[in-house]
Amino acid sequence: MRSSQNLESQDRESDKLLRLSIEKLVYGGYGLARHRSKTFLVRYAAPRELVDAEVIHTKRDYAEALVKSVVLSSNVRREAPCPYYGVCGGCQLQHIEYTAQLESKEEILRETLSRIGKITDPNLMDGIPSGQEFGYRIRVQFKVRNGRVGFFRWNEREVVDVDHCPVAHPRINDLIKPLKECARHIRELQEVHVIYSPYEDKFLLKFVTPTEIDRGLLVSLKEDYLPEDVVGIGDYSRLRTILNRRYWIGKEYLFFKVGPWTYRVSADSFFQVNHTLWERFVEAVASDVSYRKALELYCGVGFFTIPLSERGNFIEGSDSSGSAIDDADYNAKINGRDNVVFVKADAYRHLKSRGGEVLDLVVLDPPRSGLEGKEIDLLVKNKPERIVYVSCNPSTLARDLKVLIKNGYLLEGIRLIDMFPQTYHIESVSYLRVQE
């Protein structure tokens, strides 16, 4: 990507290029531009700048383009700190100052609530920025192909080999070299998932292959190439989005500390990735509530449930993952919480089983797909006084909030949690109360 302040001088190559004026950023990390009544989604653009861009895909109602040179630069554009940026597809916003990334994410959240949820002028409360722009991720999924270890290109299946990833915790970066040694010995290796506990300074690894890795080979690779801090390794297959464990060697879980709370997290349980905002995230969900009886759906290992249990009489958490619920039970014990019960159940079944009960509070943190229609139906039938909705996808959030509002809830406020700096992902917490 080259920079030029000269509007007039366009070289030959630029005959194939389109000069586009970028209005703003949109979801996905693209700059939005319009040209001859067509919409362009432009990779590596910054808000309010003029670029020359190459069109890379054309669809019926929009085209995707790539910035080739910046004609008039945005005042929030910066040199991306990572040498792989622009080739590796893991990050989309490194070329934009961090405060401007936050502003754009808030603008996208506001615009999505309005467009999909028909929610105009929401109360956007103070956001929670990441404690660090870089080095924040404690879970990383490396892709592997023919010995290359790294990440996919933007929207492509080709692996970009990396020696370093600046958004990963520095200790995870220490593992990349040894992982490349392992990749040399396991020809079919497709992915390595790394989980790191800053509290224990220890790692768990999941190796994903189409056919089983010889157990003896994995044991010897662990001894010969991996540091002692790797305390457990599993062999997994992948079926679409589901990982299936074949076997495990060593310790199966790590402990994490968040403020006063301790969590055991097994290799197959979910845990929030950005360690630099864990405490403030918990506070955003659990500090301003009180209840006699509460439910938490999609509770994982009890990340919010355990702190929430201090705020009321009785709370029940549920998750469809058996591994997460085993951890959650254990976490209730080691944190001395006796007013919390965990149930292995999908969200619909759990809500259904509590149909006739009076609930003061329901906390939800669903995956990207948001709530299912039948889950919302049960939720609005039950009418808990308050709902706290944690979301990692503004589109499904806006869709679900629209239904909740239509069924008598007031959106009192919403705040951005910047869990994923340098990327387009938008996490948020919404606070709803039933209207009299």
Ligand SMILES: C[S@@+](CC[C@H](N)C(=O)[O-])C[C@H]1O[C@@H](n2cnc3c(N)ncnc32)[C@H](O)[C@@H]1O
């Ligand atoms: C985004 S994570 C949130 C976990 C937890 N709130 C936390 O902060 O660690 C979503 C969780 O939903 C669970 N899950 C996915 N689909 C589910 C479903 N249909 N019913 C219940 N839990 C589900 C996953 O196992 C995962 O633990």
